[in-house]
Amino acid sequence: MNKNPLITVIVPIYNVEAYLEQCIRSVLEQSYGEFELILVDDGSKDKSGQIVDQMAETDSRIVPLHQKNQGVAAARNAGLECSRGVYVAFLDGDDWYHPDFLRMMNAAMEDGACQLASCAFKAVGTEHPPQVKTLSAAIVNRQKAMQLLMGYNSFNGYVWNKLFDLQIIQNHHIRFQSNYPACEDTMFVGNYLYYCNRIHITEDVLHCYRQVRSGANRGRYAAKTAYDPKWMSVFEMTEYMAKLYHDEAVSAACRIHEVREAGIVLRSMEAAGYHGADYVRLKGILHRGAHLFYQDPNSGYSQKLSVFLSCISPKLEWVIWKLRNRK
Template identity: 35%
Template sequence: MPVVSLIVPVYNVENYLSSCVDSILAQTCTDFECILVDDGSQDGSARLCDAYASRDARIRVVHQANAGVSSARNAGIQVARGEWVTFVDADDCIHPEYLQLLLTAAETHNAQMACCSHQEIAEDAPLEDKGHSGTAWVLSGAQAVTEHYQHSRFPFTVWGKLYARSLMEYVRFPDGLNHEDEFFNNHVLLFCSTVVLITESLYGYRLRQNSFMRTTFSKNRLDIFTVNHDAFMFFKEQGLLEVLPFVAKEFWRRFHHYGRRAVKQHCLTPAWERQLLSYCHDLLNAHFPPKHPLIHIFVRLFVSPHGRPIFYWFYSKL
């Protein structure tokens, strides 16, 4: 069995896929399998996946009808045989020592998750070798959650991370939901006794103009509220009470930032508004007694042109 399973969801990335797969095949750690999950690509990506698999036995291909990145990653997890799992987006690339350095960090610190830094690269630019510092930051999974929501110092992407395969027994990516990385990490981290973050920039995140995070605001961005609300309720259920104020505060920041944009761009349907108000009531009930009159007032401030200073005053007090 391979030591590491690299899972690469593939959808219409014909122009970038070779760069990605070539960077995987160039790894100094050679004991791996690369699982390319073709998510119903309509360009030449599927043929390219099969061509790579025919040339290297470490590459396996899964073909499926288009179902989204979460479904593709889940399909990869389902067939993964490695002791460790890492996710690479098909338009990105990794440093030749990506696997080796993450494995060494995980084994040295007996961690269930190892993370590295990343560098942003232009569409046609290569990944730079910025050297190795050997510096590591070791913390528990619960501390990593707190660092993310309180200080934004722990990244919640799934790329740039090495996960113990055993963690996949507890959670999968949510089908049909954007911001799936945050959902996945929220649930996985609580099963990690130790997490290690190394400072080396081993992952190349490619900046593409048509990627989801760089496109114009749409109603799909509102999924962040579902993910944020799920985090609050999950951590409350698991007894991680110390992080709840920070999760709630991040919800209000997003509420004002995305909520106002949703209203201005007419993305907030009546159904979404009802759902959003329900989330707000759940989180506000953690700060006020149930049915407190301030709850109803506060959840509607973001639609008012005069609500911004009042909102930020309240936000600063949380």
């Protein structure tokens, strides 16, 4: 096998001028040099577009693209359309790589004859980053990978801590779908895994994930952002994946994921005073799937207590959650 294949790195960029140069340099300074770096400026209103062009003049491996603002899904898809690599990686414009990310991820793909490689990551930028379980190194099949995809761990549904086989993506026309706004990454990875046999998981921390207080997900988990109907796309995604894989273990993982997410979204609904049709739907998901969640060995005690309280009363869970997390 080719030990030094070309790797495409795609960076969707929108208004990240404060962090962009660090992001770009983390790719340019990789210990593995066989790559192309596609920088997709998605109609930034700050100086991000200028930084893209300036950096492109300094290194021939940079491919600058500019488009009207269409969202992260369209930006990543634009990068895929002009990718030339054997493998492809994604990096957000405010994150950065460990210097050995490409080298070690390529080795994981080549040495294990795998179709996907995944690494651990470090969340930075906030006082209380989300706690995820770092998985031990392993090679797993697609069923196990899908179970991990639906959990809170260092595999998860992210695209930025993974290396993909571009031929699989192009042969099956796998693209990011903007109609799943709360889970575009998970949809992409889940569709991709369907065509995989061997997935290499490494416990090495090779990616730095910057979190900001104003981020949509942090607001949702902290019940500080008004309920947004787009969050319901998570539950459309799990239904889709359960039907696609038609596998008992994958379906159970989807149900457990639904319960966990339902409790989180219900908290924001209570904070916003929303009790419409989506609220009723999520209460039904909780009651139907709570027994699976309680039996799940990978869900923590505090999560199970939260789900238990939400089953009794989402408002009660929200009040207790506020008391436990007040500062």
